[in-house]
Amino acid sequence: MRWLLPVLLAVAGQTFAQDNARRWLDDMSGALRSLNYDGTFVYLHDGKLEAMRVVHQTDEQGERERLVSLTGSPREVLRDDRVVTCIMADNKSVMVGQSRPRQPFPVVPDDLESLSRYYQLQEAGDDRIAGYMTRVITVTPRDRFRYGYRFWIDTGNYMLLKSDLTGVDGKAIEQVMFTRLNVGDKLPVDALQPSLTGDGYNWTRQGTDSRGPAAGAELPAWIVKQIPAGFEMTDFQRKRMRKEGAPAEHQVFSDGLATMSVYIEKLNTDSEAFQGLSSMGAMNAFGAVVDGHQVTVVGEVPQATVQMVARSVTPRIPDND
Amino acid sequence: MKEKLHEQISALVDDELAETEQALLIKQLEGDVTLRHSLLRYQLISDALQNHLPRKIDPDFNIGVQVALQDDPELQAGSARLARLFKPVAGLAIAASVAVVAVLSLQSVRQEIPAATSPLATALVPDESDPAAVTPLLADTSGNSPGGAGELDVYLVNHNEYAVNRGMQGMLPYVRLVGHEMNVDDKE
Numbered sequence: 001m002r003w004l005l006p007v008l009l010a011v012a013g014q015t016f017a018q019d020n021a022r023r024w025l026d027d028m029s030g031a032l033r034s035l036n037y038d039g040t041f042v043y044l045h046d047g048k049l050e051a052m053r054v055v056h057q058t059d060e061q062g063e064r065e066r067l068v069s070l071t072g073s074p075r076e077v078l079r080d081d082r083v084v085t086c087i088m089a090d091n092k093s094v095m096v097g098q099s100r101p102r103q104p105f106p107v108v109p110d111d112l113e114s115l116s117r118y119y120q121l122q123e124a125g126d127d128r129i130a131g132y133m134t135r136v137i138t139v140t141p142r143d144r145f146r147y148g149y150r151f152w153i154d155t156g157n158y159m160l161l162k163s164d165l166t167g168v169d170g171k172a173i174e175q176v177m178f179t180r181l182n183v184g185d186k187l188p189v190d191a192l193q194p195s196l197t198g199d200g201y202n203w204t205r206q207g208t209d210s211r212g213p214a215a216g217a218e219l220p221a222w223i224v225k226q227i228p229a230g231f232e233m234t235d236f237q238r239k240r241m242r243k244e245g246a247p248a249e250h251q252v253f254s255d256g257l258a259t260m261s262v263y264i265e266k267l268n269t270d271s272e273a274f275q276g277l278s279s280m281g282a283m284n285a286f287g288a289v290v291d292g293h294q295v296t297v298v299g300e301v302p303q304a305t306v307q308m309v310a311r312s313v314t315p316r317i318p319d320n321d
Numbered sequence: 322m323k324e325k326l327h328e329q330i331s332a333l334v335d336d337e338l339a340e341t342e343q344a345l346l347i348k349q350l351e352g353d354v355t356l357r358h359s360l361l362r363y364q365l366i367s368d369a370l371q372n373h374l375p376r377k378i379d380p381d382f383n384i385g386v387q388v389a390l391q392d393d394p395e396l397q398a399g400s401a402r403l404a405r406l407f408k409p410v411a412g413l414a415i416a417a418s419v420a421v422v423a424v425l426s427l428q429s430v431r432q433e434i435p436a437a438t439s440p441l442a443t444a445l446v447p448d449e450s451d452p453a454a455v456t457p458l459l460a461d462t463s464g465n466s467p468g469g470a471g472e473l474d475v476y477l478v479n480h481n482e483y484a485v486n487r488g489m490q491g492m493l494p495y496v497r498l499v500g501h502e503m504n505v506d507d508k509e
Contacts, residue, residue: 040340040343043496043500045497045500049347050499050500051343051344051347052496052499052500053340065494067494067495067496067499068499069499069500070340070343070344070347071344071347071348075498075499076499077495077498077499079494079495084478084481084482084495086474086478086495086498093474095474095475095478097475097478097479097482098482099482100482100483100485174497176496204474204475206475206478206479234483235483241475241476241479242475250479252483259480259483259484261476261479261480261483261484263476274473278473280477280497281497281500282497283477283497285473285476285477296473296476298476298477298480299480299484300484
């Protein structure tokens, strides 16, 4: 039994280390939402480099945020506690959606035991980014169904100064790094105002949710038969995705860090189905047609994951309309 | 003209360049190696003035990393994606610490990932070498999405709201939407 104590100590040490890393991630999520900041950062993806500015303010009126591209065509997202507005000059479109109430802290699940079945959380030393000291936290997936992350977190105020998202092969798929960041300063009034008016653009307004969380009596009309271990349904509703058209069923699955949305919408006779893979950096989508319905799975997970999930969606009752 | 550019670079390093000018300068930096070197020099001077430098620094450090990457047969054979990845890493000289990023990217390439726990996952991984297998997500108007790409965009915006609440995303919310330019040529 002399071996028991060292083993127990090693296990306890590992749990303690993972819990420390989880606390860093919690503090980072809290800082991103509760601090006032105005910064410029670069976003590296698919061999391209984009510069963006983010302005974030939290006060008695709630949370307000503005994200604007500094390179390429003007693109802008404005968000407050009620509405999210995306203005895209390149295709002259404006999308207005309902913003969701933010989840209370902590964002990273407390249940470390369940989380650590699918990810290994580690502190990986200190580094300096844009002149600030940071703690590096790595999140390594234990299977090929999810991505890994590396976060550089300011040791003073817990702001995220740099992040890498890594693919199943461990290579960085996306990188974000601040080159300038002012935290805590009073923001100028016009910093949160859109620079694009949206005049003459095509406007798309999403409908409101017609159904709350999945805990109610009504069951989803569609079943996802194959989903990676650890993913659980966190939200379910039926909503009109556009002003016109039939309501779509929307199921959200999360493993605590990664999130996937499954949309099922009746296919219009005059519209062409989206089938196959599509990607935007680390965000992947897979479309399939099942029983006259468009099934689309979107998420910050590998292509294999959205593909597997989309192909497993079936109606609860066959020939369901 | 050159002098004005150098003034702009100096202002960028000192965080005194107007936002509108930043966008223009970054575009020029992307396509001009000499300008990127100038930026590195200005950054070095700025770091030195602010006492941010280590005791010893090799100004050609990032070039050394590039050469090491190019000479590594394992990485050469690894994938074309690395080349695509590394090119913008050099471009990250726009940021304050290009050398740091280059080294971190190099480390990420070599990082070991646990083997897949399910054979299903491996079998399902699509062939990424076939570009036709994967289309760009935003505003994909090449004709394979219902009613145009707008439908997929609506899903993306909607999904972002849930992802912000339920997960980490690995970055700031909505960065992907703003950071991915739409292909207008395909649309017209």
